[in-house]
Amino acid sequence: MLHEKGLKSEHAYCAGFLSVGLAVASWFGSMKVEPLGVDRADRWGIFVGEWAPTFFAIGLALANYEHNHEHETESLDFGAE
Incomplete structure (x- = not known):
């Protein structure tokens, strides 16, 4: 579905x-701005x-989908000749 919507690997x-x-x-950024210190920055970074x-x-x-789809297309093209 993602590939059909245009998303590629x-x-x-x-x-x-x-x-x-x-x-x-x-x-x-969180470590410098956050008043709660390193603990909050660590959680945000994680x-x-x-x-x-x-x-x-x-x-x-x-x-994997692109690879399989490519081989299916090649085998279909090869069989048509």
């Missing part, structure tokens, strides 16, 4: 890498950091 991988950077940035594995898993699933 590269998009999910990019979102994963961006979320890693966002986790680090949010941790640093919360955002947990997005990365989800995006990478979606990227792997989409890559």
Whole structure:
């Protein structure tokens, strides 16, 4: 369904890498701004950091779908000749 909506594995991988950077940035930013200190900054950084594995898993699933879909298309094209 995601692939049919235009989402590709590269998009999910990019979102994963961006979320890693966002986790680090949010941790640093929260640590400086947050009056509750390091504990709150750690929780915020971990919360955002947990997005990365989800995006990478979606990227792997989409890559498998793209790979299988590509082979199905090739076998259909080969059989038509």
